[in-house]
Structure formats: structure tokens, C-alpha cells
Amino acid sequence: MVIPAPSALEPGQVASLEASPDLAKTRKKGGSLARTRGERIFGVFNVIVLLLAVAVTLYPVINVAAQSFSSEKYIDFGQVFVWPRGFNIDTYKVVAGDPAFWIDYKNTVVYTVVATAISMFLSTIYAYALSRKELKGRTFFVWVALITMFYSGGLIPQYVLVSGLGLTDTIWAIVLPNAISVFNLLVMKSFFENMPRELEEAAALDGLDTYGTLWRVVLPLSKAVIATMILFYAVANWNSWFQAFLYLDKSSMFPVTIYLRNLITGASSAQTSGANAASDLTAISANIKAVAMVLTMLPILVVYPFVQRYFVSGVMLGSVKQ
Amino acid sequence: MAITLSRRDVLVMGLAGAAAGLLAGCSSGAASTGDVAGKTVGAMKDYTAGTQFKATKPLTFTMLFQDNPAYPYKKSWEIFKDIKKMTNVDLDLTIVPYDDYSDKRALLINSGKAPTILAKTYPGEEQQFVGGGAILAVSDYTKYMPNFTKKVKDWNLDADLDTIRQADGKFYVLPGLHETLSPDYTLAFRTDVLDELGIAVPQTWDEVRSALEKIREAHPSSIAPFSDRWLGACVLNVAAATFGTMAGANWGISNGLMFDQDKDEFYYTPTTDQYKQLVTYFAGLVSDGLMDPESFTQTDDQAQANFQTGKTYVISTNAQTLQLYRTAMDQNIGKGKYAIAKIPVPAGPLGKVLAGSRLENGIMLSSSAAKQDDFEALLQYVDWQWYSDKAQEFVKWGPEGKTWEKKDGKYQLIDGYNLKDYGFTTPHGKIDIREDLGFSCGNFTYGGTTAIVQSTMTDEELAWQKVMASYKQIPPAPAVPYTAAERQQATLKQTPIIDATNTATLNFILGKRSLDDWDDYVKELNDKGLKSYVDDANKAYQAAKKKA
Numbered sequence: 124m125v126i127p128a129p130s131a132l133e134p135g136q137v138a139s140l141e142a143s144p145d146l147a148k149t150r151k152k153g154g155s156l157a158r159t160r161g162e163r164i165f166g167v168f169n170v171i172v173l174l175l176a177v178a179v180t181l182y183p184v185i186n187v188a189a190q191s192f193s194s195e196k197y198i199d200f201g202q203v204f205v206w207p208r209g210f211n212i213d214t215y216k217v218v219a220g221d222p223a224f225w226i227d228y229k230n231t232v233v234y235t236v237v238a239t240a241i242s243m244f245l246s247t248i249y250a251y252a253l254s255r256k257e258l259k260g261r262t263f264f265v266w267v268a269l270i271t272m273f274y275s276g277g278l279i280p281q282y283v284l285v286s287g288l289g290l291t292d293t294i295w296a297i298v299l300p301n302a303i304s305v306f307n308l309l310v311m312k313s314f315f316e317n318m319p320r321e322l323e324e325a326a327a328l329d330g331l332d333t334y335g336t337l338w339r340v341v342l343p344l345s346k347a348v349i350a351t352m353i354l355f356y357a358v359a360n361w362n363s364w365f366q367a368f369l370y371l372d373k374s375s376m377f378p379v380t381i382y383l384r385n386l387i388t389g390a391s392s393a394q395t396s397g398a399n400a401a402s403d404l405t406a407i408s409a410n411i412k413a414v415a416m417v418l419t420m421l422p423i424l425v426v427y428p429f430v431q432r433y434f435v436s437g438v439m440l441g442s443v444k445q
Numbered sequence: 446m447a448i449t450l451s452r453r454d455v456l457v458m459g460l461a462g463a464a465a466g467l468l469a470g471c472s473s474g475a476a477s478t479g480d481v482a483g484k485t486v487g488a489m490k491d492y493t494a495g496t497q498f499k500a501t502k503p504l505t506f507t508m509l510f511q512d513n514p515a516y517p518y519k520k521s522w523e524i525f526k527d528i529k530k531m532t533n534v535d536l537d538l539t540i541v542p543y544d545d546y547s548d549k550r551a552l553l554i555n556s557g558k559a560p561t562i563l564a565k566t567y568p569g570e571e572q573q574f575v576g577g578g579a580i581l582a583v584s585d586y587t588k589y590m591p592n593f594t595k596k597v598k599d600w601n602l603d604a605d606l607d608t609i610r611q612a613d614g615k616f617y618v619l620p621g622l623h624e625t626l627s628p629d630y631t632l633a634f635r636t637d638v639l640d641e642l643g644i645a646v647p648q649t650w651d652e653v654r655s656a657l658e659k660i661r662e663a664h665p666s667s668i669a670p671f672s673d674r675w676l677g678a679c680v681l682n683v684a685a686a687t688f689g690t691m692a693g694a695n696w697g698i699s700n701g702l703m704f705d706q707d708k709d710e711f712y713y714t715p716t717t718d719q720y721k722q723l724v725t726y727f728a729g730l731v732s733d734g735l736m737d738p739e740s741f742t743q744t745d746d747q748a749q750a751n752f753q754t755g756k757t758y759v760i761s762t763n764a765q766t767l768q769l770y771r772t773a774m775d776q777n778i779g780k781g782k783y784a785i786a787k788i789p790v791p792a793g794p795l796g797k798v799l800a801g802s803r804l805e806n807g808i809m810l811s812s813s814a815a816k817q818d819d820f821e822a823l824l825q826y827v828d829w830q831w832y833s834d835k836a837q838e839f840v841k842w843g844p845e846g847k848t849w850e851k852k853d854g855k856y857q858l859i860d861g862y863n864l865k866d867y868g869f870t871t872p873h874g875k876i877d878i879r880e881d882l883g884f885s886c887g888n889f890t891y892g893g894t895t896a897i898v899q900s901t902m903t904d905e906e907l908a909w910q911k912v913m914a915s916y917k918q919i920p921p922a923p924a925v926p927y928t929a930a931e932r933q934q935a936t937l938k939q940t941p942i943i944d945a946t947n948t949a950t951l952n953f954i955l956g957k958r959s960l961d962d963w964d965d966y967v968k969e970l971n972d973k974g975l976k977s978y979v980d981d982a983n984k985a986y987q988a989a990k991k992k993a
Contacts (some may be wrong), residue, residue, distance in 0.1 A: 196776050199750045223517055282556045368549065372539035374518055381542055385514045388544040409746070 184420075190413035191215070198409040214410045218418065223374070224382060228418075231378040234367075235360040238298035242356045243349070246308050251337055253308075254315035272305045278369075285370055296370035297363075297378075304359070307352050314348040315341065350433030354426070361423050383415050479585035484815075487533075487822035494591040498829035500533035500822050507560035509553070510538040510888055511546045515866070522883030527844055534826050536562075554579045554811075561823065563809040564888040568609045568802070569699075571618040571809055575611050576929030581810040582615040589821060590828035596622050605804050608921045612928040612989060619831065621805030621891025627898055628790065628799055628913050630683055633752075633762035633770065637784040638664070649792045650684060650726060653759075657735040660758050671730065671759040672737035674748035677954075679761040681727070686800035686919065687793025688726075690719040694947040700939055701946060702982055704922045711925060711982045713975060715946045716967045722794065727954045738955050753777055762787060764906045768868060786905070789912045799916040805892045807831070830889070837897050840889035843878050856900040867901045925982045926989035935985075938978040942970055 158166075185205050190198055194209030202208055218224055252258055253265055276284070281300070290296040318341065326340045342349070364380035371377060481488075487500040512518045518540055529535055539560050541549045546565065553559040554574050563580075574580045587594055597606060602622055609616045632653070639646065639656065642663055647653040660670045673680055675696070682697030691697050691714050703714045714720055730736035737757070740748065752760040753773040762770065767787060774783055790799065808831060814823055830836050842849040848862045858864065863874030864885060878884045885901065892898065899907060927935055949966045952958035958966075 195773070199773060199777055200754045201750060223519075278552065279556045282552055282558070286556070286558055368542065368545055369552065374512060374540040375520070377540075377542075385512060385517075385542040385544070 187413045187416050190410055191417045193410060193413075195408050195410055198413075214414045215418075218411060218414045224379065224415070224418075226375060227377050227379040227382040230376060231361060231380065231419075232422075234294065234297050234378055235357055237294060238302070238360040239353060239356045241298050242302050242304070242307075242360075243353060245302050246304070246311055246352065246356075247342075247349075248337075249303065250308050250311035251315055251341065253312045254318075268303070268305050268308055282369060291370045292372050292376065294376075297366050300366065301363075304356070307355055311348055311352060314345065318344065347433050350430050354430045357426070358423055379419050383419055386415055387412050479588070481586070481589060481821040481824070484818050484820035485822070486819040488819070488825055489822075492591065492825045494595040495833070495835075496591075496829075497835065498532050498825050498833075500819075500826065503533050503535065504819050504822055504826075505535040505537050506562055506823060506826065507537045507539065508562040509546075509550060509560045509564055510540050511543055511565045512540050513543050513887060516877075516880045516883075516886060519881075519883070522881075523843070524840065524883035524886075524889070527839070528830070531839075532826055532829065559811045559813075561811050561814045561817075562827065563811070565806050566618050566809045567806040568618055568620050568804050571609075572611070572932060574809070575617055576932070579812055580617045581812045581814055582613070582617055583619050583810055584610075584615045584617075586824055589824040590832065592828045592832035593619065593622075596624075596832060600624050600803070602803060605802055605921055608802060608924050609804065610924065610926065612926045612931070612985065614926075614989075614993070618807055618809050619827070620807040621893075622832070623803040623805060623892045623898060624895045625898075625914070626799065626801050626803050626918055627895075627910060628801060629763040630679055630761065631763075631787050631790045632680065632683075633760055633767055633785050634788050635660075635755075635758040635783060636786045637782075638758050640784075646786075646788050647791055648789065650687070653791050654726075654730065654735065657730065657759065658733075661735060664758070666756065668751065668756055669731075669734050669737040670757055671735060671740070672743075672748055672751045672757040673740035673759075673761050674743075674745040675761055677727075677741040681723070681950075683761070683790055684726070684793060685720075685723055687791065687795055687798055688719050688723040689793075689795045690714045690717060690723055692720065692723055692950065694950075698943060698947065700925070700935075701943055702922070702925060702979070711979060711986060713942075713970075713979050715950070716970060716975070719794070721960070721963060724950055724953045725960060728956060728960060731954055732956050741951055741955065749773070755783065764902065764909075765866070768866075768903075787909050789909070790916070797916045798919055799913065800919045800921075802921045803892075807891055831891065834894060834897070837890070837893040839884075841885050841893075841897060841901065843882060843884045848878050848882070848884070864901070868903055869901075923986075925985055927982075927985045931981065931985050935978065935981055938974050938981070941973050942975055942978055945970060945973055 182205070186203070189205055189207045190203050191214065192207035192210055192212065193203045194211050197203050197208040249264075249268070253261060253268075255261075258264070275281075285291060285296050285300060290299065322340055322344070323336050326336045331339060362380060364378065364384055367376075367378050367381050368384075371381075487502050487504045489496070489498060489501065492498060510518065518538075525536060537560075539553075547570065550559070550563060550566075551573070554563075555577065557579060559579060571580060587597075597603060600622065606616060606620075609618060609620065611617065634646070634656070636646070638660060642659050644656050644659055645652075647656045657670050664670070676694065678693035678696040680693075682691075682693035685692035685697055691699060691701065691703060698715070701713050701715050702711045704711055727736065731738050737743075737751075748760060749770070751757040753770055754777050755774075760770075764787070767785065770785060774785070790797075792798075808827065810823070810827070814820055817823065830840075838845070842856055842858075843862075845851075847859070849856055849858050851857070858869055858871050858874065858878070860871045861873050862876050862878050863870045864878050866879055867885070876882065879886060899910065902910065925935070949958065949969070953960055953962075953966075
């Protein structure tokens with residue numbers, strides 16, 4: 124994974140989602156005074172573990188951010204931790220002044236938006252269809268998706284396919300091959316399955332057909348899962364570089380992750396050529412790497428808080444009386 | 446991860462495609478006749494060594510291009526415009542990020558979609574593709590490459606070329622050719638500290654050891670005076686030649702096989718006394734606190750930071766990294782407050798010897814090229830671009846009279862241009878001929894005459910080269926002439942043997958394993974099939990000898 128920050132936040136996110144309802148339940152049951160000693164120890168333990176998780180995921184992000192504002196000298200001496208030393212923004216000017224960086228940045232934005240839109244469209248209609256128990260051949264269609272989690276065609280056949288379809292060096296090579304993530308699909312499917320059937324029956328009584336029901340009733344009630352899925356897809360697309368590395372030949376089409384990867388790994392690899400090769404080694408200073416990382420993770424980091432408000436359960440509480 | 450509905454189709458089509466690619470590859474490999482009849486579109490009739498190649502009609506060749514982040518590819522680079530002007534050839538490039546180059550190259554070749562020209566291929570890297578037939582047996586066609594053949598003859602490179610011949614007696618990579626061996630890697634010392642302590646520049650590995658002892662005595666610290674980069678493999682590789690062996694994971698250990706001229710057979714060098722002697726030497730450095738055990742595991746960044754902040758006094762280097770250390774140390778320690786230099790490669794039990802090949806990384810051609818109707822022109826272009834003196838001068842320095850001129854037999858940039866990475870500047874040098882114009886870049890610049898190779902060296906480096914020129918050169922070992930099937934077998938056996946060797950070497954050096962265990966180590970390798978691995982190599986060698 125190229126950018127540690129956003130993806131690294133996911134485990135924390137999920138953990139806090141799971142943990143908080145539990146805590147709430149405990150409180151409701153007995154009130155804070157009535158909590159048993161075991162429960163209190165468990166609560167303290169929980170908090171400590173989660174704080175550790177936060178520290179472990181947050182420190183690298185802060186450290187990179189601090190490095191990006193520091194001067195090379197202090198990074199070399201290993202003196203930059205959470206606060207910049209030898210403050211400078213010249214490095215930002217250098218990276219921002221590289222047109223290739225912005226071209227790649229634009230590509231990433233376009234790929235992420237288009238790929239996420241396509242993924243969401245395909246995943247939603249697939250998951251909704253699979254969630255209908257009356258669907259004929261449902262098991263078959265579930266397995267069609269599931270089997271790709273266990274078996275893949277292999278790298279070279281995939282490349283031959285994509286290039287045979289004439290997709291190489293186009294945006295479609297990036298946005299189509301991995302359009303549906305089976306994990307995301309299954310999450311959506313079970314979300315739709317848990318939606319009260321009575322709502323749809325009511326919609327049908329009011330004269331809506333299948334598509335109307337999906338569009339006007341089911342989707343508006345599924346904001347939580349949709350927001351989550353958009354986030355998952357968007358982060359994955361934003362971070363992805365392998366597809367681009369495989370299928371793109373023109374540097375003007377590269378996403379910014381390739382730019383970043385080239386900067387970071389290219390600089391640290393040595394030629395394994397024996398004693399006499401003319402060296403073609405490279406060195407990119409640590410703060411340039413840091414700046415590129417910060418600029419690359421910034422947008423996706425900024426999106427998180429806005430999406431987070433959809434991470435709430437209970438949108439449908441009270442919609443049906445059973 | 447998830448192409449869903451069409452996944453079975455993917456599988457079937459993928460397999461069919463791979464099979465088709467393989468078959469196509471095989472047939473073209475078999476059809477390699479060394480003849481270009483009927484494929485002469487754009488070719489020059491009277492092309493000879495020294496002639497400026499210019500295609501008789503505009504041609505386009507596809508090429509795989511390794512993009513270096515230190516001088517990222519720009520479409521606008523002048524070098525491509527000049528090439529077009531001089532040769533009438535357009536290069537249609539596939540740009541590949543630096544570190545992923547070999548992966549993408551393998552992918553493209555194995556899927557039958559490789560561009561015609563595959564740049565930056567080290568001799569040895571072509572072996573994995575030989576069996577598949579997708580790579581041209583280019584030795585069949587060198588007769589159309591007058592500059593190449595002339596250099597091989599003038600510089601006496603036949604023995605070197607023999608090292609890259611496969612079992613069929615052909616070679617599949619066109620290597621960069623050097624007129625003279627130019628070593629680059631050795632140790633860098635803090636020479637100011639040596640002076641301060643009155644220590645002469647170490648000439649042997651024993652003197653390196655005693656210098657390290659004195660430095661540690663004078664500057665005691667928690668970290669040993671020698672903390673190395675490149676996972677310690679570079680220094681092992683450099684030292685190995687002087688001990689009469691090969692070492693260094695992914696650097697010098699290669700297939701572990703050396704050739705005994707007297708017995709006329711291959712033997713596995715990491716089980717020899719020479720190798721043991723080498724390992725014992727470095728184990729001694731580590732156990733006595735002279736060499737940082739982290740040397741073998743830490744990142745290059747960490748090792749560099751130690752050296753560049755004055756915490757350590759010795760590190761592996763080449764000419765270019767030496768400049769990079771200086772840039773950082775000027776900032777960290779202050780200009781004039783330190784001095785560093787490459788020391789001559791220290792002499793070992795064999796004395797002052799140097800191993801290495803005069804072949805450098807070069808290019809492969811796809812076998813599909815032989816079917817193009819401009820095949821002869823391609824050969825002529827490749828010959829001119831990579832092997833003519835004129836082109837080698839041009840790719841390194843740019844067009845003569847525009848970016849550079851010759852003064853007193855030396856290449857000098859014209860005012861307005863610079864070549865920062867090699868330390869060349871002019872008073873108004875705003876345009877970097879590497880970053881801004883694309884010259885002196887790794888995809889075009891390989892080998893050449895001593896004058897061209899040394900033209901980008903600093904005076905300091907030239908002096909070092911002069912010292913190294915007095916060293917005795919060990920002739921390159923011949924390649925094991927495996928057939929494709931034998932090679933596959935050999936690779937299967939080689940991988941676990943080399944892995945076990947590298948692991949044991951590391952454990953011996955770090956002191957995690959006692960050197961008294963040496964016999965057990967040899968036995969372990971034997972259990973992994975060492976004997977049959979070596980026997981197979983000698984069988985292949987005898988078979989090839991009989992054929993010839």
C-alpha cells in the first residue's frame with residue numbers, strides 16, 4: 124500500500140464502530156454505577172488498546188507531515204518526530220512546481236471519480252438483485268462473484284485480455300477490470316437483505332415498480348452503506364497503482380501513486396550489476412518524498428470526516444412496527 | 446481482484462492467449478535464420494562503421510524505457526528531436542517506473558506484447574526469456590551491425606561475449622561494450638579522521654581492520670565506525686574477488702559457480718576455504734565492534750544518515766554516491782569541516798586483483814522485429830545509436846557545438862548548460878542537459894571508449910581509475926551453457942542452495958552461528974542437492990564442449 128494513512132485508519136474506524144454500541148449497551152443496562160468490576164476493567168482495557176491503535180496509525184502520518192515541513196539536515200540526523208524542525212516550505216514549492224506531479228494528480232482524481240461511480244453502479248444493482256430471495260439462480264450468481272475471491276486468472280492472462288480488448292493506455296484499463304469488489308458486494312447484499320420487506324411491499328402497493336422501489340425507497344434508506352462503500356472504493360482507487368503500472372505506457376496517463384512510488388522506491392533500489400557497471404543510481408531527499416506523500420494523502424484524508432457522519436446505525440429505527 | 450461475470454471467460458481467453466503467444470514466440474524463434482532479405486524498408490545500402498545512419502524513409506520503433514525519478518522522462522526532451530533529425534527514426538516509448546522495470550518487462554515479454562527495443566537489460570537477465578522464444582537471438586544478425594562487430598574485434602571482447610552465450614551458442618542481449626574495465630564500487634573513508642589519527646590510506650583488508658580499530662579507539666561511540674549500505678552485499682562483492690571467491694546476496698554471488706581452469710570444471714565457491722576466509726574476516730569485524738551488525742539489514746537511507754551526520758566513518762560507495770554524501774555532509778557537517786574519499790579497492794590474499802566484465806547492461810530485441818519489413822533498418826539504427834562513437838558522445842553530452850565542445854582533448858559544456866549530477870557547471874548554466882534535455886540518461890548511455898566513459902568523471906575519480914588500472918584483472922568466468930530445459934532444472938536447484946548460502950553467511954558474520962559449524966553448513970547444502978547442481982553444470986559444459 125502506497126499511502127499508509129487512510130487505509131490504516133480503517134481498522135480503527137471499524138473497531139470504534141463495533142466498540143461504541145457495546146459500551147452504550149452496558150451503560151443502558153445497569154447505569155455507570157452498576158457496572159461490574161469486570162466490565163470496568165474491560166472498558167479501561169478497551170480504551171487503552173484503542174488509544175494504542177490510534178497512536179500506531181497516527182504517528183507515521185504526523186511524522187511524515189512534520190518531515191515535509193522540515194529541512195533535510197534534521198531529517199538526516201533523525202531529529203524530526205512530531206514537530207517540524209528547520210521549518211521550510213521550499214520543498215512544497217519544488218514539488219508543486221513540477222508539472223508532471225499535477226498531471227498525475229489530475230489523472231488520479233479522474234480515475235478515482237470515474238472508477239468509484241462505475242463500481243458503485245455495478246455493485247449496487249448486483250447486490251440488490253442478489254438480495255432478492257426470489258431471484259432465480261441466485262446461488263449461481265453469488266458463486267460467480269465468490270469464486271473470484273479464491274481463484275484469479277493470473278497476471279499474464281489478465282494482461283493479455285485487457286490488451287486484447289484494446290483497453291491498454293486508456294482510462295478503461297484502470298476503471299473496468301476491478302470494478303466490483305466482492306467483499307463490498309457482499310456487505311451491500313446483506314445490508315439490502317436486512318431491510319424490512321414490508322417497506323418494499325408498501326412501495327409496491329403505492330404503484331412503484333422494481334426500479335422505482337430501488338431508486339425511491341431502498342437507496343434513500345441506504346445512505347449509510349452507500350457512503351461506506353463509496354469511501355472504500357474511493358480509497359482503494361486513490362491508492363491503487365498496480366493497474367496503472369500494468370496497463371499504462373504513457374507517463375502522461377500515470378496516476379500520482381506511480382509518481383510517488385517512483386520517487387520513493389526508485390530512489391532506494393540499488394543496481395545489482397557487479398563491480399563495474401556505470402552507476403545510474405538516484406537519490407531523492409527525504410523531505411521531497413514526505414511532501415509528495417502529504418499532498419497525495421491530503422484529499423482522501425479530508426473526505427473522511429465528511430463521510431463519517433453517515434456511519435450511523437438506526438436510520439430505519441421505527442420505520443416498521445413488527 | 447474481482448472481474449465477476451466474465452471471470453470464466455477471462456480464464457479461458459487468458460490461457461488461450463498465453464498459449465497463442467507462446468506458440469507464436471516459438472515459431473519465430475525457430476525461424477531465426479540470420480537473413481534480412483525482403484525486410485530492407487528504410488535501410489541504408491552503404492551503411493558501415495562510422496557512417497551516420499539515416500533511414501531512407503521515416504520509421505517508428507517501439508521501445509521500453511526506464512523512467513528514473515532523479516531525471517523524470519519528459520516528452521519534450523531535445524534528445525528525441527535530435528535523434529529524429531539525425532536518423533529519421535521516431536521512438537514510440539513505453540514508460541516504466543524505475544523500480545518496477547524488470548517486472549513490467551517480464552510481463553510484456555511473456556504476454557507477447559513487448560516493444561521492439563528493450564533497453565537496460567543486464568547480461569544474465571535475458572536468460573529467463575530465451576526458452577520462450579520471444580527474444581531475438583541477436584548474435585545471428587550482428588553481421589548487419591558494423592560498429593558493434595568492429596568494437597568487439599578492436600577491443601578483443603570475444604571472450605567476454607562467450608560469457609553470455611546460451612547453450613545454442615547464440616547470445617540474446619546486445620551488451621554495452623567497454624574498451625577498458627572501469628570499476629566503480631569500493632569503500633569511502635573519512636579521510637580527515639585518518640589524517641587526524643595519522644593513519645595512512647588502507648591498502649589491504651588487514652589495514653582496513655587496523656584503521657577501524659584506531660578510529661574506534663579515538664572516537665568511541667555506541668555505533669561501530671563502519672555501518673554499511675546495500676545490505677552489506679556490495680562490500681562482500683568487492684572483497685570477494687580479492688579473496689578469490691564470489692559473495693554478496695543479489696550482487697556478486699550470482700549462481701555461486703566459479704570455473705577452475707586447471708581442472709577444466711565448475712565448482713561451488715561458497716563452500717571453499719577462500720569463502721570461509723572472507724566470512725571469517727567480516728565476522729571478526731562485527732564481533733570486535735568495528736562493523737555495525739545493522740549493515741546487513743538496515744535501509745540505505747539509515748546507513749547514509751549515519752555516515753552523513755558523522756556518526757560513522759566508513760561506508761560503501763561508487764563515484765556518484767560519493768558526490769551525494771558530500772552534498773548532504775556540506776549541509777550537515779559543514780563544508781571544509783570534513784573530507785571523504787574512495788580508497789583503492791583493498792588487497793586481499795590474492796593481492797591487488799579486480800574481477801568484472803567489460804560488458805554492461807544493454808538491449809534486447811523482440812523476435813517479432815525479425816518479421817518487420819524494416820528489420821534491417823532497425824539493426825542499423827540500433828548499431829548506430831548504441832555502438833557508434835558519434836552517438837555515444839551525443840547521448841552523453843548532446844549535439845557537439847551546441848551543448849559542448851572539445852577543449853584540449855576534454856569535453857566541456859558550453860556556457861548556459863550544466864550537468865549537475867556529475868558536478869559540471871558553467872557560469873550561466875541554467876539548462877541541465879540531463880534533466881531538461883534528456884542526455885546522459887541510463888537508457889541510451891552504456892559503455893564506450895575509455896575517453897567517453899571517463900569524460901563524465903571528476904579529476905578525483907580519474908586519479909582513482911588510474912590506481913585501479915594497475916590491478917591484475919581476473920578473466921571473466923564462462924557462462925554455464927545450459928539448454929532451456931537444463932536451465933529450468935538448474936534454477937530450481939539453485940534457488941534453495943543460494944538462499945541457504947546467503948542465510949548461513951549472514952548468520953556466520955553476525956555471530957549467530959559459530960564458524961566451527963562450517964562442516965554442518967556444507968552438509969546442509971549437500972542435503973539441498975548441491976552435488977547434483979554442480980554435476981549438472983559440468984555435464985552441460987562437457988556436452989557443449991563436445992558439440993563445439
